[in-house]
Amino acid sequence: MRPADLLASSWRAIRSHKMRSALTMLGIVVGIASVVLTVGLGLGTQKDVSEQIAALGSDLLIVSPGSSTDESGMRGGFGSGTTLTRADADALASTVAVPDALAVAAEKTASVSLEYGESNWTTTVTGTSTSWPEVRSRELLYGTFFTDEDVASGASVIVLGAETAEELFGTAAVVGQDVTIDDDTYEVVGVLSEAGSSGDTSLDDMAVVPMTTLVEQLDDSGSSESVATIYIKAAASNLLSAASQEAESLLLNLHGIASADGADFTIDVQDSLLDAATSVYQKLTVLLTGIAALALLVGGIGVMNIMLVSVTERTREIGLRKALGAAPANIRNQFLIEAMILGLSGGAIGVAIGVGLALALPTVLGSTIVISGLALVVSVVVAVGIGAVFGVYPAARAAKLAPIDALRDQ
Amino acid sequence: MTATAITPFETVAPVIELSGARKTYHTGDIEFEALRGIDCRIYPGEYVAIVGPSGSGKSTLMNILGCLDVLTSGSYVLAGEDVSHMDEVALASARNRRIGFVFQQFHLLSSLTALGNVELPLIYAGVAPAERRKRAMVALERVGLGDKSRNHPGQLSGGQQQRVAIARALVTEPAIVLADEPTGNLDSHSTRDVLGMLDDLHAEGSTIVLITHESDVAARAGTVYNVTDGQFVGMGTEIAK
Structure with missing residues (x-):
């Protein structure tokens, strides 16, 4: 099977089930948006404090x-x-x-x-x-x-x-x-x-x-x-x-x-003051990121659940594809790529919402939010990774379905 | 699309050769022998019907012939290739290259057009898109649906859907077309339509194995095998036409 066909096949499956795909992405969207926001807030606060201390005369x-x-x-x-x-x-x-x-x-x-x-x-x-x-x-x-x-x-x-x-x-x-x-x-x-x-x-x-x-x-x-x-x-x-x-x-x-x-x-x-403040805000950032990571974990489990439902729902399709010559690896890859595309889309939407909020919130809260390009890229990569990791189990289930049982499924 | 030109029953090797085919299922401690030693040769160009009541082992035989399942003992040689002990990956490839399935429930993917459905086996065979589309179009024209290539299954009648499925079975130029109760979900008009199409394919030289429980459907075939309790009852009966 050609890689382009694999991709097209996964993409079509996502597009033909818009509601299900949207629900699958939701958890990742929320998780990634909160990661972007919390990391931005942590970095922003750190920057504020550094500037205040620098104004007092660091060096x-x-x-x-x-x-x-x-x-x-x-x-x-x-x-x-x-x-x-x-x-x-x-x-x-x-x-x-x-x-x-x-x-x-x-x-x-x-x-x-x-x-x-x-x-x-x-x-x-x-x-x-x-x-x-x-x-x-x-x-x-x-x-x-x-x-x-x-x-x-x-x-x-x-x-x-x-x-x-x-x-x-x-x-x-x-x-x-x-x-x-x-x-x-x-x-x-x-x-x-x-x-x-x-x-x-x-x-x-x-x-x-x-x-x-x-x-x-x-x-x-x-x-x-x-x-x-x-x-x-x-x-x-x-x-x-x-x-x-x-x-x-x-x-x-x-x-x-x-x-x-x-x-x-x-x-x-005097820099030790800065160091102390920085370490406090690094701990704060770690804490916030931890909470956001938890949100991502929950999002990932959401991906897995809905993918498992999807595998059950599409049992006959899987059986047919196998009967027509799809090897277990073809089926596994299709579901894995579906999960990764959902992760990528969810990640991209989450980043967009996170950045949007990061631009809007400072005017409301009066706090600085620093949007780091690295954090955005890492977020999207993590989202794809979550799709892949939590897609493995459903994909393996799909790949393992026996074609006779799958075809017989009503 | 040229069907392989064949002079039946003479010098050629059989497409299907089953020897001492046995299949035993285990459910907990209970053993159930679905096939109890079947020997059978089907030659290129033959139109064979396998009939039998439900529970006779007919479906098991269809699964074995379609490389969807493997034998417990005995051997199965398909188009010169021993598939008895193949692993899942090799079996998938054998299905893709050798077998064209026609199912009772059509099994078309609703998200794909008629053309997309016919292309599906070629995708798993790794055929390039342009070539794929061309061959799928030829197959659709062969079943008389060249003008419906962009329709989705939901926009087609039952008979048309089954014809799309037949086009999908033909597109890889398989060694056999394996039709499992192909008219089970069709009205009488569509039934005649689909059976007529199988007759045409036979006339053009395709090897067809038809599994059914309806004797009037089986009557279209050249040879009928009767399965009861996992065994053939008598040898193939040639039907006089």
Whole structure:
């Protein structure tokens, strides 16, 4: 029997039983559509979260004093350890020692009360260098950031977070205004764009001043050289671990420590946050895909059931074909190909519905759905595979029918 | 379509040669001997009727002759080929090449046109589409249905459907046409029509084996074998015409 005839024969059988074929495909259509949707939803959520984390500044190394690797310990260690210094930050900024670092910014914070006229507002003021906006991925809404001259001279200039400016002035357009801290006057040179919050810390309620200004006028911790945190932005995200190693060996050297086990500082990677989130969403995707796979399994069993009914219904046809010279393999292949065509059609329709919903749903749900070409191709292949796998048993039953019994069937 | 030119009963080898043919069915512990040693030779160009009441073993014999079943013991040589011990695949091929079936219930596929039904055996023989269509058309014309090739079975009368089935039986140029109660589902007019067609085929040289329980139908054949209790009763009776 010629392959083209086999295909034509299967195709005709499907076309001449439209209702039955449609019912057979239904399970696969639903299964494939849900696979496309759930995988798309999983990937989309992952993309959303990655973008949010990237906006917070991935590619970022966080050097903290002390050897605590615990995340909450690191936070609690702000300003408490004194093992990191401004000199360390300057050394890390050297392109020779840490070639894979793009920018370095040390931070030291103090809690202060800002005053403007009758209003006052308590916030955290950060002392840092001019590379801070680049390192922390922040932009200015109004005005400019302070300059290297401001840092060198310890100028009384201040950059406010948008929320802080709102609280204090009732508006964010406050460049050129003065605020008072402990009776000293500071000129507002810029206001930061909103950045949301990181954990329970608002990134918009803050103030930034030159490191020198903070140390000389606002900080009363008594250790003028120590800094709370040094942020290192890597030149590229794939250079993060290289930059981390370079920074570690430089700092060990500077601190005169022989072994990394004795380090008096900790280098954390903000990327680990991304990794954690990614792994959560990968698990979510696996879960959703598992549910969708279950739907496909049920669809496959549906294919098998209806194919078995079809074999019973077509017993006489099978008997006749055998009497006319069809070998068992011819009959088996015809039913297998029928099941595969149904799988292919069901898969294609399922993909179309899945993609349609994926395009329509985001406007309703507000969530991102990523349609991956690979997932679509895999879905269709899986659908054909399901047709084949669940078609094997009915096809074998059909092939085994004895022609005499089949012909006698009424 | 040329039927093989034959000079019957002289030098040629038989188309069908059954020797000591036995068929035993087992149903649980019960054994049933459907055929109890049948010997029979049918020569090219013969028109043979096999008659007998139901339960006589007539249907079993038809299944054996049609290569739809195999013997328990004895041998069956069909057109020079011993089919007694063939497996399913070889039997399918033997049916395809050697036998043209005509069934009581026509057994046409309703989803196919008359032409498509006649083409069916050629599909399993692996004949290319153009050649297939040509040969099927010739067979349909031979049974007088050249103008109905595009009709589906549902659009044809019973007699016409059986003629399509005869065309399907002829299209492979088989060694024998095996007709199993071909008029059982037909009215008297169509019965005459179909039997007349078998007469014509015989006249053109086809070998025909007709299985029936109606003696007036059997009377059309040249030789009649009577099956009772799985055995031939007497040898073939030649019918004087």
